[in-house]
Amino acid sequence: xxxxxxxxxxxxxxxxxxxxxxxxxxxxxxxxxxxxxxxxxxxxxxxxxxxxxxxxxxxxxxxxxxxxxxxxxxxxxxxxxxxxxxxxxxxxxxxxxxxxxxxxxxxxxxxxxxxxxxxxxxxxxxxxxxxxxxxxxxxxxxxxxxxxxxxxxxxxxxxxxxxxxxxxxxxxxxxxxxxxxxxxxxxxxxxxxxxxxxxxxxxxxxxxxxxxxxxxxx
Amino acid sequence: xxxxxxxxxxxxxxxxxxxxxxxxxxxxxxxxxxxxxxxxxxxxxxxxxxxxxxxxxxxxxxxxxxxxxxxxxxxxxxxxxxxxxxxxxxxxxxxxxxxxxxxxxxxxxxxxxxxxxxxxxxxxxxxxxxxxxxxxxxxxxxxxxxxxxxxxxxxxxxxxxxxxxxxxxxxxxxxxxxxxxxxxxxxxxxxxxxxxxxxxxxxxxxxxxxxxxxxxxxxxxx
Numbered sequence: 096x097x098x099x100x101x102x103x104x105x106x107x108x109x110x111x112x113x114x115x116x117x118x119x120x121x122x123x124x125x126x127x128x129x130x131x132x133x134x135x136x137x138x139x140x141x142x143x144x145x146x147x148x149x150x151x152x153x154x155x156x157x158x159x160x161x162x163x164x165x166x167x168x169x170x171x172x173x174x175x176x177x178x179x180x181x182x183x184x185x186x187x188x189x190x191x192x193x194x195x196x197x198x199x200x201x202x203x204x205x206x207x208x209x210x211x212x213x214x215x216x217x218x219x220x221x222x223x224x225x226x227x228x229x230x231x232x233x234x235x236x237x238x239x240x241x242x243x244x245x246x247x248x249x250x251x252x253x254x255x256x257x258x259x260x261x262x263x264x265x266x267x268x269x270x271x272x273x274x275x276x277x278x279x280x281x282x283x284x285x286x287x288x289x290x291x292x293x294x295x296x297x298x299x300x301x302x303x304x305x306x307x308x309x310x311x312x313x
Numbered sequence: 314x315x316x317x318x319x320x321x322x323x324x325x326x327x328x329x330x331x332x333x334x335x336x337x338x339x340x341x342x343x344x345x346x347x348x349x350x351x352x353x354x355x356x357x358x359x360x361x362x363x364x365x366x367x368x369x370x371x372x373x374x375x376x377x378x379x380x381x382x383x384x385x386x387x388x389x390x391x392x393x394x395x396x397x398x399x400x401x402x403x404x405x406x407x408x409x410x411x412x413x414x415x416x417x418x419x420x421x422x423x424x425x426x427x428x429x430x431x432x433x434x435x436x437x438x439x440x441x442x443x444x445x446x447x448x449x450x451x452x453x454x455x456x457x458x459x460x461x462x463x464x465x466x467x468x469x470x471x472x473x474x475x476x477x478x479x480x481x482x483x484x485x486x487x488x489x490x491x492x493x494x495x496x497x498x499x500x501x502x503x504x505x506x507x508x509x510x511x512x513x514x515x516x517x518x519x520x521x522x523x524x525x526x527x528x529x530x531x532x533x534x535x
Contacts, residue, residue, distance in 0.1 A: 154512065157512045157515040158511045159473040160473070161487060162490075162507060162511060163508070165490075165500070169504060170501050173316050247378075247379065251380070253381075254382075255383060255477060257383070258383075258477065258480060265381065265383055268387070272387075276395075278394075279388075279391075279395045279396060282387050283388065283392065285387075285388075286385070289380045289381055290376065290380055293378075293379035294375065297375070297378065
């Protein structure tokens with residue numbers, strides 16, 4: 096095992112990075128779709144879906160992601176389903192993402208002036224049509240910056256899935272650190288990999304934030 | 314394949330659960346106090362451009378906020394010993410919590426400091442206050458009060474994140490859960506109950522932070 100070259104380490108870590116990227120994209124896209132459902136439930140006229148959505152959001156924001164993954168991983172085997180670490184990780188992160196995005200987007204929808212709701216209601220649009228044609232297009236502009244900002248949390252959240260055995264960047268790093276006895280270098284490279292994914296997203300989110308505030312001023 | 318749930322087999326281990334809860338709370342308390350202290354220093358360095366600390370804190374904040382907590386923890390626990398720094402699992406866990414929260418609170422508190430009205434500072438200067446007095450009595454209390462809700466949320470997030478400290482064998486609440494389910498083979502019930510404990514802890518910590526904010530800061534900010 097001693098002949099693991101520097102090049103082997105970097106190549107294996109890069110494979111891990113691709114899995115991290117794939118899981119992040121899956122969770123963000125599916126979580127975004129589910130988050131839209133959470134959003135609609137959260138701002139529904141009827142109190143029942145509103146309360147259910149609120150409970151859903153509070154449970155996912157008030158418990159550790161690691162526990163959510165454990166419950167999905169062990170709970171699904173109780174139902175007689177064979178769930179692979181990849182599926183459990185993707186499902187867990189999707190639910191986690193949907194709760195956060197649903198709540199972020201609710202804030203954006205609520206920041207659209209009330210007059211827009213009233214004006215579109217006076218045109219006899221249904222609730223869904225109001226959302227589709229009037230409210231969401233305006234909320235979307237406000238929502239982009241915080242959503243990109245949250246994507247950083249999703250990428251970082253994928254590291255926790257290494258604990259249920261999904262082999263992504265952190266898990267690859269752990270295995271390489273054990274095999275090479277060079278934890279400082281390996282975990283340094285792992286951190287660098289995450290930084291390379293997250294920093295552009297953080298910087299882009301900040302840029303968007305500044306720009307939206309700028310264009311609103313006039 | 315009807316599965317009979319058995320939650321009582323988890324409650325037999327209530328002592329392990331209690332010990333884990335206390336450790337998780339202790340970790341959070343130390344992390345919060347030291348992290349906020351770093352945050353205040355970092356925030357004023359960045360907001361008032363105190364060289365060379367402003368540069369150092371900019372790099373520190375970006376590095377920590379763009380890497381996962383788990384990787385920071387592994388880097389500290391496995392990486393530092395190879396540089397000759399001996400560190401046990403609790404020291405590593407506390408260090409990682411403090412370093413992580415320090416970075417986030419630097420950014421949060423900085424926003425509060427930068428929102429100080431110009432007139433407040435000018436008024437304090439006209440009273441011949443020193444820069445330290447100005448910061449201590451005029452800038453800091455209202456700044457903390459303004460961003461306190463964000464700080465409360467961040468402390469709760471860090472507490473929930475501390476569950477990964479079980480991975481370096483720090484015996485906190487998640488470690489207790491792993492231990493219990495390895496004994497009673499009731500993984501689902503164990504994690505379900507422990508998740509419930511975390512949920513209650515999150516509510517309790519938030520309430521305690523809100524209370525502390527009102528007692529310690531709100532009076533001084535007015």
